[in-house]
Amino acid sequence: MAEASSSQPPRLRDIKAVCKTCSLNELCLPVGLDQEDIEALDRIVQRRRPLERGDSLYQAGTTFGAVYAVRTGALKSTILAEDGEEQVTAFHLPGEMLGLDAISFRTHPSTALALETSSICEIPFEELEHLAEQVPGLHRQLLRIMSKEIFLEQEMLQALARRTAEQRLAILLLSLGDRFGRRGLSPTRFLLPMSRQDLSNYLGLAPETMSRLFKRFQESKWITVSNREVSLCDVDALKALTNNREAPLKRDG
């Protein structure tokens, strides 16, 4: 993997490092931004001091001012349901953007919390729009990114909504692996940044069910789990699970 390195200003390197596979990357590449444009984009990206576990990047209800990209660490988005329960609506891994859901109402509908120590890039939205007005193609690229981001999340939700608990877990594990894989990490062996509770909450399951699922998955030799360390041993089996609605789980032992 060739790394662009020394011939570029440091901030730019950051963007590339952070956003190799994330939307920001797409901001630069397909619209043919030249070096100058990229530097302009780079100039508006702010580094923030790292968040500690439990810190919030933004709170639901606060005014929207920027979108964000995760450099390292992980965050969760949560909303407060009408009944007062907290609901995890998304996990954000390195290279991914968050805060896009606030664009329309100029208010964050969700709260973003760091699951572990995380460093974040902040992209002030005013300035991004301003820049986009000057750079042809950047604006439509923004549209495209948003549409995609949203489409993918929607797809995920759809997927989760009608599937059994075990299919949901399979889908999520594969998704996490895939996303870690894009960042150059192992797609089959990773540390879960989130607790079982966050996981089960996200998947719409009881924590107890999560626990039993992990156990079953392990007994079926599909994965290995130890606390937050996960290995996907039989990716094909997991994928097979997600496809057909039948095949509820047959232990052939």
Next chain:
Amino acid sequence: MAEASSSQPPRLRDIKAVCKTCSLNELCLPVGLDQEDIEALDRIVQRRRPLERGDSLYQAGTTFGAVYAVRTGALKSTILAEDGEEQVTAFHLPGEMLGLDAISFRTHPSTALALETSSICEIPFEELEHLAEQVPGLHRQLLRIMSKEIFLEQEMLQALARRTAEQRLAILLLSLGDRFGRRGLSPTRFLLPMSRQDLSNYLGLAPETMSRLFKRFQESKWITVSNREVSLCDVDALKALTNNREAPLKRDG
């Protein structure tokens, strides 16, 4: 309710009529488009010949060229799950837009089918983007609309994902009423444009469950149903249902 009427060119009236409450309306109003801009926007909007029940507006996999607004009638969006099952992902009522999910990949991820005879406005996306480049503010308005559209759908999915069957139905009925209400129709008494099967499919339930739910809702005096004719008799009760996760359904008789 004052109606703007005769002082405007006919096509423009169409837009206003079609999009009184839909995103297109938002395209015009908040960014301060002047008459000239609105006419330019109006000029790119195409009328299509009406779709009959079962006709498709676009098929999944086909190239994206335009976004659409429903003038009259109703449509459903469906995707083909990996297992070959059709999944209803959305209903589109008069005044609402569809096709936005195709922007990022330039390919329609879903198929749009008319549930009844429907007339549709087509807005070629190329031209819309072109226009947006010339009209300051229109582009960011586009962003906002997309973000909102998507946020709302996401919210709906989230809502459905973790709720009981009966909460899902309550949410959907209220949503339909609300949407009909925005179009000037009764929010409490309307004809369902979709079959029970489509309904249950959309809500992620078995058709049999839908049937039983309608029965229970009726027994509880919350609604009246006769075939596709629905009356919401106790909106408060329905709303109460959607809020708390407890209160599974107590018939106090």
Next chain:
DNA sequence: CGGAGTCTTGACCTCTATCAAGTTTTGTGG
């Protein structure tokens, strides 16, 4: 009037939530 499709109803059974203990891990202060 008849036949296809849609909707309803009933019986049954599985999946997953819930309740209730245990057990392990994590975090804090000595």
Next chain:
DNA sequence: CCACAAAACTTGATAGAGGTCAAGACTCCG
């Protein structure tokens, strides 16, 4: 580094929501 408390996680037993299967009843059309 250890001890202890507080979380987090696991495990078992139980019950209920909702899926599935199988008939049966309407509806919509020609």
